[in-house]
Amino acid sequence: MAFLSPLFLLGLAALAVPVLIHLIQRERKRVVEFPSLMFLRRIPYQSVRRRRIHHWALLLLRLAVLALVVTAFARPFFRSGALAAASGGAREVVVLVDRSYSMGHEGQWARVQSAARDEFARLGPGDRASLVAFAAGAELAVRSTGDRDRLAAAVGTLSPTAAATRFGPALKLAASIAAESELPVRELVLISDFQRAAWDPGDAVRLPERTSLRPVSIAPEGAVNLSIAPVTVQRGTFAGQERITLTTGVLNRSDQDLTRDVVLEIDGRPVQTATVQVAAFGSQAVQFEPVLVTKAHTRAVVRLPADALAADNAAYVVLSPPQPLAVTVLSAGSARSAGILHLSRALAIGDRPRFDATYQQGDGVAADLLDRARVVIVTDTAVSAAAAERLARFVEGGGGLLVALGRLGSVPGALLPGTPGPAVERVRGVPGTLGSLEFGHPVFEAFRQPRSGDFSTARFYGYRSLQLDPNLGASVLARFDDGSPALVERRHGQGRVLVWTSTLDLTWSDLPLKPVYLPFVHQLTRYLAAYRELPPSQTVGQVVDAADATATVTGDLVALTPTGARVPLASGAPPVISLDEPGFYEVRPQTAGAAPVLVAASNVELSEADPGRVDPDEIVTALGGAAGGAAGAAGAGVVVPDETQERTQRIWWYLLFAGILLLAGETVLSHRVSRVAR
Amino acid sequence: MVHAPIPGARFVDPAVLARVSNLELVARSVVDGVINGLHRSPFFGASVDFAEHRGYVPGDDIRRVDWRVYARTDKYFVKEFEADSNSNFSVLVDVSKSMAYGARVSKLDYARTLAACLTYLVHQQRDRVGLATFDEDVVDYVPPSAKHLEAVLHTLDRARAVRPGRFGAPVRKLSEHFGRRGIVAVVSDLYEEPSEIFDALGLIRFRGNDVILFHVLDPSEIDFDFADPSAFQDLETGEQLPIVPDALAESYRAQIRAHLADLESRANANRIDYTLLNTRVPLDHALFAYMSIRDRLTRVR
Numbered sequence: 001m002a003f004l005s006p007l008f009l010l011g012l013a014a015l016a017v018p019v020l021i022h023l024i025q026r027e028r029k030r031v032v033e034f035p036s037l038m039f040l041r042r043i044p045y046q047s048v049r050r051r052r053i054h055h056w057a058l059l060l061l062r063l064a065v066l067a068l069v070v071t072a073f074a075r076p077f078f079r080s081g082a083l084a085a086a087s088g089g090a091r092e093v094v095v096l097v098d099r100s101y102s103m104g105h106e107g108q109w110a111r112v113q114s115a116a117r118d119e120f121a122r123l124g125p126g127d128r129a130s131l132v133a134f135a136a137g138a139e140l141a142v143r144s145t146g147d148r149d150r151l152a153a154a155v156g157t158l159s160p161t162a163a164a165t166r167f168g169p170a171l172k173l174a175a176s177i178a179a180e181s182e183l184p185v186r187e188l189v190l191i192s193d194f195q196r197a198a199w200d201p202g203d204a205v206r207l208p209e210r211t212s213l214r215p216v217s218i219a220p221e222g223a224v225n226l227s228i229a230p231v232t233v234q235r236g237t238f239a240g241q242e243r244i245t246l247t248t249g250v251l252n253r254s255d256q257d258l259t260r261d262v263v264l265e266i267d268g269r270p271v272q273t274a275t276v277q278v279a280a281f282g283s284q285a286v287q288f289e290p291v292l293v294t295k296a297h298t299r300a301v302v303r304l305p306a307d308a309l310a311a312d313n314a315a316y317v318v319l320s321p322p323q324p325l326a327v328t329v330l331s332a333g334s335a336r337s338a339g340i341l342h343l344s345r346a347l348a349i350g351d352r353p354r355f356d357a358t359y360q361q362g363d364g365v366a367a368d369l370l371d372r373a374r375v376v377i378v379t380d381t382a383v384s385a386a387a388a389e390r391l392a393r394f395v396e397g398g399g400g401l402l403v404a405l406g407r408l409g410s411v412p413g414a415l416l417p418g419t420p421g422p423a424v425e426r427v428r429g430v431p432g433t434l435g436s437l438e439f440g441h442p443v444f445e446a447f448r449q450p451r452s453g454d455f456s457t458a459r460f461y462g463y464r465s466l467q468l469d470p471n472l473g474a475s476v477l478a479r480f481d482d483g484s485p486a487l488v489e490r491r492h493g494q495g496r497v498l499v500w501t502s503t504l505d506l507t508w509s510d511l512p513l514k515p516v517y518l519p520f521v522h523q524l525t526r527y528l529a530a531y532r533e534l535p536p537s538q539t540v541g542q543v544v545d546a547a548d549a550t551a552t553v554t555g556d557l558v559a560l561t562p563t564g565a566r567v568p569l570a571s572g573a574p575p576v577i578s579l580d581e582p583g584f585y586e587v588r589p590q591t592a593g594a595a596p597v598l599v600a601a602s603n604v605e606l607s608e609a610d611p612g613r614v615d616p617d618e619i620v621t622a623l624g625g626a627a628g629g630a631a632g633a634a635g636a637g638v639v640v641p642d643e644t645q646e647r648t649q650r651i652w653w654y655l656l657f658a659g660i661l662l663l664a665g666e667t668v669l670s671h672r673v674s675r676v677a678r
Numbered sequence: 679m680v681h682a683p684i685p686g687a688r689f690v691d692p693a694v695l696a697r698v699s700n701l702e703l704v705a706r707s708v709v710d711g712v713i714n715g716l717h718r719s720p721f722f723g724a725s726v727d728f729a730e731h732r733g734y735v736p737g738d739d740i741r742r743v744d745w746r747v748y749a750r751t752d753k754y755f756v757k758e759f760e761a762d763s764n765s766n767f768s769v770l771v772d773v774s775k776s777m778a779y780g781a782r783v784s785k786l787d788y789a790r791t792l793a794a795c796l797t798y799l800v801h802q803q804r805d806r807v808g809l810a811t812f813d814e815d816v817v818d819y820v821p822p823s824a825k826h827l828e829a830v831l832h833t834l835d836r837a838r839a840v841r842p843g844r845f846g847a848p849v850r851k852l853s854e855h856f857g858r859r860g861i862v863a864v865v866s867d868l869y870e871e872p873s874e875i876f877d878a879l880g881l882i883r884f885r886g887n888d889v890i891l892f893h894v895l896d897p898s899e900i901d902f903d904f905a906d907p908s909a910f911q912d913l914e915t916g917e918q919l920p921i922v923p924d925a926l927a928e929s930y931r932a933q934i935r936a937h938l939a940d941l942e943s944r945a946n947a948n949r950i951d952y953t954l955l956n957t958r959v960p961l962d963h964a965l966f967a968y969m970s971i972r973d974r975l976t977r978v979r
């Protein structure tokens with residue numbers, strides 16, 4: 001039992017007033033000296049005695065009323081922990097242990113383990129407990145058992161991970177364990193350092209009824225820690241060669257000004273060192289000299305000297321020389337002709353990736369070009385049957401084909417999603433516009449947001465009709481205002497075919513003059529090439545899809561983790577790597593001496609090193625609110641702030657009501673007593 | 679009138695004396711005296727009240743020979759007259775602690791005033807005055823004497839109600855001093871069993887003394903007009919009893935009425951003058967009422 005306004009309890013001293021008055025009156029002021037009690041003594045004593053008992057009853061009743069009113073004003077409530085204890089019965093305890101990398105501070109993990117063992121040591125004979133280890137995700141280490149030795153042993157097997165803290169999944173898992181329990185009292189014990197980033201108030205976590213949450217905060221105190229910010233990669237050209245500039249930052253998490261050397265390692269060798277001075281709780285940017293990267297999957301590490309928390313002292317990044325995307329353009333004219341002028345200029349501007357465009361005139365296409373190219377663009381050109389056959393094989397093998405029909409465009413065979421029909425002239429009257437776009441498609445997704453590209457201003461004076469073949473599984477990605485297809489896609493083999501029914505030059509539209517043209521062409525090309533840029537560094541907890549990188553590799557693959565573990569990638573299953581440790585992951589064929597086909601850099605989430613803490617009561621309050629909605633008047637025993645608990649329980653109301661009832665009873669009793677006395 | 683130098687003179691209330699000065703406190707029985715006074719003497723003596731004739735014997739004063747009888751009978755007869763005598767007058771004042779009670783005037787003060795006024799009055803009749811105070815034992819004793827008025831007043835002045843009281847033992851002890859017949863006035867609140875009271879007074883009465891019993895009570899002792907529930911403390915023993923007056927008053931009043939009736943009944947049986955004095959009634963009125971009745975009854979004899 002606790003009180004929200006305990007000072008009101010001083011009012012209980014008022015209880016002594018009537019008693020003191022009574023005693024003083026009886027023993028002092030109300031003592032009447034009388035010459036002799038000779039006659040009074042002869043009167044039967046019972047009558048006096050009985051009268052006294054009745055008065056005491058009234059006195060006690062009035063005192064009880066006073067006590068109830070005073071106690072009600074003190075606003076009492078049961079703390080949920082006390083409630084659980086008071087309610088009795090066996091407990092279902094779920095201990096949640098935070099093993100994010102911030103627990104790697106010196107000595108902190110031992111404190112966490114000790115706290116968890118203490119919780120298990122307090123289990124009663126009928127209690128059961130579960131152990132949930134969590135960081136970004138949650139893992140049930142031991143499910144509901146009364147075996148304290150087993151639980152304690154399980155705590156000993158845990159160790160901090162490289163992931164950041166997220167309370168949401170852990171609390172959901174713990175809540176589900178509590179909900180399944182049949183024990184009357186359920187208690188969640190959250191052992192963590194309560195980092196600000198770990199708690200998302202939007203997490204829709206609900207605690208079951210009669211479930212309380214008790215936070216146990218174990219935070220490092222006064223630790224000196226520096227963190228390396230994520231490394232940004234800037235590419236620049238110098239003397240015809242692409243150089244890469246790495247920029248990072250050093251964050252000082254302590255209250256001391258610190259000076260440290262920051263070392264850049266390339267493929268394991270220190271190549272540059274920068275000395276930085278960082279003010280307390282400040283940050284300092286570090287930019288290294290540009291480096292020339294000639295080899296794919298070059299591993300760069302920016303490293304700080306060791307401090308209290310080692311996990312955030314290194315930032316890993318993978319650097320590779322530029323890989324241009326080969327595009328072959330088939331057109332009726334040369335690259336400098338007006339027909340492909342805008343297209344060629346657009347392809348020349350691209351840098352992510354850079355496009356390596358090859359232009360060919362005529363109706364045929366050379367086999368070597370197709371071998372090298374990843375995308376073929378046919379613009380306003382009638383392709384020969386032989387070329388069409390090559391293109392079909394090219395697309396089947398995973399290539400991308402864009403056909404801008406124009407007035408002349410045609411591709412024999414069944415490669416296109418439909419049969420091109422006659423041209424629709426919109427020269428007279430109102431020119432055509434794009435009526436609808438599939439913004440959900442990757443081609444148009446980039447233009448989804450407002451002011452990110454306006455296709456409606458483009459005027460189309462002509463386009464070809466396209467009779468879609470329903471058997472080919474074609475999908476229309478864009479239509480003109482009269483409903484005619486403007487952009488149609490179909491899959492063929494492993495590749496994709498897109499048909500643009502108008503032109504990519506100014507013959508039939510002014511689209512090339514619109515700002516949206518350039519990104520539109522780039523999006524079309526990237527989509528057809530299935531281009532996916534692997535970021536130079538990723539964060540622990542992310543998943544890397546190695547499908548693109550391993551598409552051309554035959555045989556079994558193996559993934560090597562930063563700690564050297566070999567994880568075979570099952571054939572047939574999607575080659576996916578989960579980044580669980582900071583460092584470099586690589587995927588390579590299992591054959592000896594094979595070069596890696598993919599290298600991914602994994603870094604810890606920097607927010608985990610942020611010493612900012614969330615108030616545990618804030619979490620408790622948020623869960624209390626959520627549970628309150630679910631439990632309603634049942635009053636879930638969630639540990640919430642005192643005010644919330646008191647407001648939920650409203651014990652004062654019952655006390656006041658009881659006081660009023662007693663007052664009514666006192667009235668009745670006093671009337672009866674006085675009547676009897678008369 | 680008593681002058682200031684006498685310490686107990688304050689108890690001689692002029693108002694009381696003014697009211698009763700024309701009355702006499704005369705012994706109803708025969709008392710022993712040495713000088714002429716207001717009281718009947720056991721001896722024949724000189725007075726105006728003829729008693730009898732007796733034959734002359736040599737030695738008789740020839741002036742007392744009744745010559746008219748000699749003329750008729752030719753024999754000498756001497757006239758005998760009733761003799762008047764002065765008397766011993768003693769007041770026994772109860773100074774037990776219960777006598778200190780009294781809301782407006784304490785019973786002790788009332789009793790002392792009563793004793794002083796009676797003593798002064800009797801002294802004016804040339805009677806010998808004495809005093810005894812007692813509580814659980816005899817506190818002071820002033821033997822009767824014509825010169826002891828000041829001693830009596832002084833003793834009254836010194837009397838304090840400090841000890842618990844008993845009636846029987848001290849009165850029995852004092853009865854030894856009353857061998858010579860006289861008037862004994864007892865002033866007390868009589869918180870004792872009536873049988874014990876009259877057993878003790880009987881000793882004095884049987885020695886030929888005329889006993890007057892003044893029963894002094896405060897009005898609250900008679901009416902028991904308390905209202906609030908309180909702890910009643912016995913003044914003498916200190917014992918406390920929680921009392922709810924509303925519930926007990928009637929019973930108490932019945933008890934006190936029975937007690938007073940018993941006292942009066944026993945006093946009549948023992949030929950003792952019993953007078954209940956309520957301190958609410960001014961002493962002059964109370965004493966005047968008593969003495970008027972007594973005086974009237976005395977003259978009837």
